[in-house]
Amino acid sequence: MTTTDIERLEQLFSQKSNRAGQARFTNPRASGEKIALSSGFPDPRSMPKADMAESMRLALEKDGEWALQYGANRGYDRLLEQLRIKLKRDQGIECTDENLLIVSGAGQGLAIIAETFCDPGDVIISEEPTWMGAVRHFRNLGVDVETVAVDAGGTRVDALTETVERLIAAGRHPKLIYTIPNFQNPAGVTTTLERRKQIIELARTHTIPVIEDDAYSDLRFRGERVETMYQLDTSGMVIYLSTFSKIIGAGLRLGWIVAQPRFINAFAALKPEGGTSPFVSAAVSEFCASGTLVEHIGELRSVYAGRHAAMLEALGNHMPDDVTWTDPDGGFFVWVTLPDDVTVSQITPGLQEKGVDVSPGTMFHFHGGGENAVRLSYSFADEGQINTGVKVLADEIAAARSRS
Ligand SMILES: Cc1ncc(COP(=O)(O)O)c(C=O)c1O
Structure with a gap:
């Protein structure tokens, strides 16, 4: 099949497919190699592997013919x-x-x-x-x-x-x-x-x-x-x-x-x-x-409380005075507003080079906007990575400023 054949076939795509555009083939495993303050992935270290193995065994033993x-x-x-x-x-x-x-x-x-x-x-x-x-x-x-x-x-x-x-x-x-x-x-x-x-x-x-x-x-x-x-x-x-x-x-x-x-x-x-x-x-x-779910949620709450504390401490220690952020009572995310003279596109290349991922504010908007904000997640990275990642972000903000 030639490229022209494929192009002709593409003409048959639905309006919905055309609106959706190209897929981004992301793979969460890649986040494991970086300081990922970008994704809403749950903590990899807290996955209840053994309890889930036991739950699967029980499910098959009790009701395998219907579970499958x-x-x-x-x-x-x-x-x-x-x-x-x-x-x-x-x-x-x-x-x-x-x-x-x-x-x-x-x-x-x-x-x-x-x-x-x-x-x-x-x-x-x-x-x-x-x-x-x-x-x-x-x-x-x-x-x-x-x-x-x-x-x-x-x-x-x-x-x-x-x-x-x-x-x-x-x-x-x-x-x-x-x-x-x-x-x-x-x-x-x-x-x-x-x-x-x-x-x-x-x-x-x-x-x-x-x-x-x-x-x-x-x-x-x-x-x-x-x-x-x-x-x-x-x-x-x-x-x-x-x-x-x-x-x-x-x-x-x-x-x-x-x-x-x-x-x-x-x-x-x-x-x-x-x-x-x-x-x-x-x-x-x-x-x-x-009863494992109740127990596990209790454990997760304390894990994320620790991460949240690490994130807030790192922001307080490293960010300049004109950067502000929200302070959630739960969940995974902090919304950071950058100084007026810094945009997320100015700091992204430097962050990527240093292996730190953050989510640009633009991803969360329908009609543009969010250029001077980033979402930081404290769910996936550990406390040490959070501190390093926030420090790198603060350095990139300072570098963008000095360039402009
Ligand atoms: C607000 C919100 N709704 C829904 C979802 C998606 O949940 P699920 O993994 O069950 O599709 C997410 C995941 O990031 C979320 O943040």
């Missing part, structure tokens, strides 16, 4: 049962199986929810900056995204209200509001209880579903849990989304959606693979039922 079979499309029964227990215990969410759908990661969950409500050209409202996976999913879908800033108290509800009212006045009904209320990725901020209630009220008044992406709430290492929006909502507007990626292992590819049964039914109809990974689900249900 195609699965029920809502999800593996025992995992649904364990999730109901977990959601009640840890998130204050009481639900039945009709409210649940197991998906292959929260990322897939988000794509399915967005696809259920949106056609190309529809409008979604999202926080900005926000998780780059959401930036990608919404772009692929061809929706317009209106953005709302976050501050120390989380979603700016004044801006959200103004955006909703402006869109409705212009005859454009927002199809979804997307929010990450706990330890927001990438900003690290948590939306206050008061604002959560205001968002729900706004959504109810204008009939706009709210996606509550709660990937990190179990990893709170400081302060009191703020009630989930799903728990606070009595109108059925909130669609809750979460994952085992950060609390057991991202390699499981297992997440869940909690929502009204009518929504769940629609999501399940769009789910490409039918029942998600029964074998992995069976192992995870054993991991939960044995």
